[in-house]
Amino acid sequence: MEEIKSSYSEEQKYLIFETEFLPHIEAMYNFAYRITYDEDSAKDLLQDTYYKAFKFIDSFHKGTNAKAWLFRILKNSFINEFRKKNKEPSMVDYQDVETYYNSDDVNEVITSDLRVEVLQDMIGDEVSNALNALAVDFRIVIILCDLEGFTYEEMSKILDIPIGTVRSRLHRARNLLRERLRTYAKSMGFK
Amino acid sequence: MKDKNTRDYLDCCIINNCGEPGCDNYTIRRDLIQRIIDGQANKEELKLYNNVISNCNNCKCRKYCEQELAIKNLLQTKLDRKRVPLDIVEKIKTKINKTS
Numbered sequence: 001m002e003e004i005k006s007s008y009s010e011e012q013k014y015l016i017f018e019t020e021f022l023p024h025i026e027a028m029y030n031f032a033y034r035i036t037y038d039e040d041s042a043k044d045l046l047q048d049t050y051y052k053a054f055k056f057i058d059s060f061h062k063g064t065n066a067k068a069w070l071f072r073i074l075k076n077s078f079i080n081e082f083r084k085k086n087k088e089p090s091m092v093d094y095q096d097v098e099t100y101y102n103s104d105d106v107n108e109v110i111t112s113d114l115r116v117e118v119l120q121d122m123i124g125d126e127v128s129n130a131l132n133a134l135a136v137d138f139r140i141v142i143i144l145c146d147l148e149g150f151t152y153e154e155m156s157k158i159l160d161i162p163i164g165t166v167r168s169r170l171h172r173a174r175n176l177l178r179e180r181l182r183t184y185a186k187s188m189g190f191k
Numbered sequence: 192m193k194d195k196n197t198r199d200y201l202d203c204c205i206i207n208n209c210g211e212p213g214c215d216n217y218t219i220r221r222d223l224i225q226r227i228i229d230g231q232a233n234k235e236e237l238k239l240y241n242n243v244i245s246n247c248n249n250c251k252c253r254k255y256c257e258q259e260l261a262i263k264n265l266l267q268t269k270l271d272r273k274r275v276p277l278d279i280v281e282k283i284k285t286k287i288n289k290t291s
Contacts (some may be wrong), residue, residue, distance in 0.1 A: 010291075011225045017287075022280065029275045043279060050283045054291070116261040124269040131266070145229060152231060167225060178262060 013057050020066040020157055027148055028070055034143050035078055038134055045082055048072040068150065072158045075140065119181065130180035137174035145170055220244075224256045228263060 008016065028049065032042035052073050053060070060069055131139060144150045144158060156163045226232040227240055244253050 024279065026272065026275050029279075030273050033273050039273075040272075043276060046279060047283050047286065049288050051290075054287045116257055119258075119261040119265050122265060122269065124271060127265055127269045128271075131270070140267065146263050146268070152229070167222070170229075171221070171225060174259060174262065178258070181262065181265075 001176060007058055008062075012062075013054065015168070016060065016062055017050075020062070021050065021070060024051075024067045024070055028074060031071060031143055031148065032074060032078075034131070035136055035140060036082060036149075041082060045074060045078060045160065048077050048081070052077065061098075065154065067148075068154045068158055071144070071150075072160075075158055119185075122181065122184070124180055125180075126184050129186060130177055133180055134173060135178055138169065138176060141166065141170045142173050142177065220252045221255075224252060227256060228259050249266065 025046070029042060029046050032049075033039065033044040036042050036045060049070060053070055055071075060066065131142065134142070140159070141155065144155050145152075150158065152163045152166050155166045159166065161169075223232065223236055223240070226236060232240070240256075244256070
């Protein structure tokens with residue numbers, strides 16, 4: 001992420017905080033909740049993120065993409081602190097993901113036996129459970145892209161990974177999510 | 192990512208009888224489909240999809256695209272957005288004021 005050094009007055013800092021940072025608080029809270037799956041952890045993560053955003057506000061260039069900047073801080077806080085506290089093991093071997101993506105096996109996934117009508121009949125809890133069942137790194141790319149509408153380029157900056165990796169991870173995440181939904185549909189007797 | 196031209200995509204539908212096993216260009220088209228799903232396809236790619244792939248009755252790529260769009264729609268419409276706790280903004284501001 002481009003970081004242009006600037007120096008704001010105290011008044012300017014508070015103005016940026018109010019007008020550029022706080023409008024994204026709902027999206028930030030939902031992101032925090034979706035990756036921690038715990039309200040208290042989400043609140044802590046959100047507070048920590050906004051605190052850091054203010055503390056390092058000089059590295060934010062006014063008028064640039066505040067939402068992406070904030071999401072990046074939140075993601076880094078989660079990776080560096082919250083995930084360590086919970087001692088969650090790394091669940092994704094990205095080399096495996098890349099290998100899978102580039103292999104012939106990937107074509108096996110393009111079956112269309114999960115019908116669109118079946119998907120439309122699903123309820124929110126099942127969709128939520130399917131999403132939450134994914135490893136957090138896969139969950140994050142789906143949230144950023146499908147729920148928050150970030151572009152591949154923005155996601156690349158938030159996650160500190162190349163755009164190609166964003167896309168391959170997204171592809172894999174969606175395949176995994178589809179499998180979860182397919183399993184649920186079968187368990188509910190959908191054909 | 193390597194750019195592909197329109198011909199690469201069309202070859203699959205028109206020449207290779209898409210939907211049949213051994214569809215060579217699936218990997219190429221998967222990239223196109225992903226960009227369409229995510230609203231990041233350019234005009235030429237959208238035109239290609241609308242004019243060729245969406246009219247190809249046996250196209251597994253088209254079915255895949257429809258399925259992916261349905262899942263994306265599912266995520267956007269069925270997942271509740273959590274409301275931000277009322278006191279959290281005040282807590283954040285208090286913390287900032289204490290340390291600044």
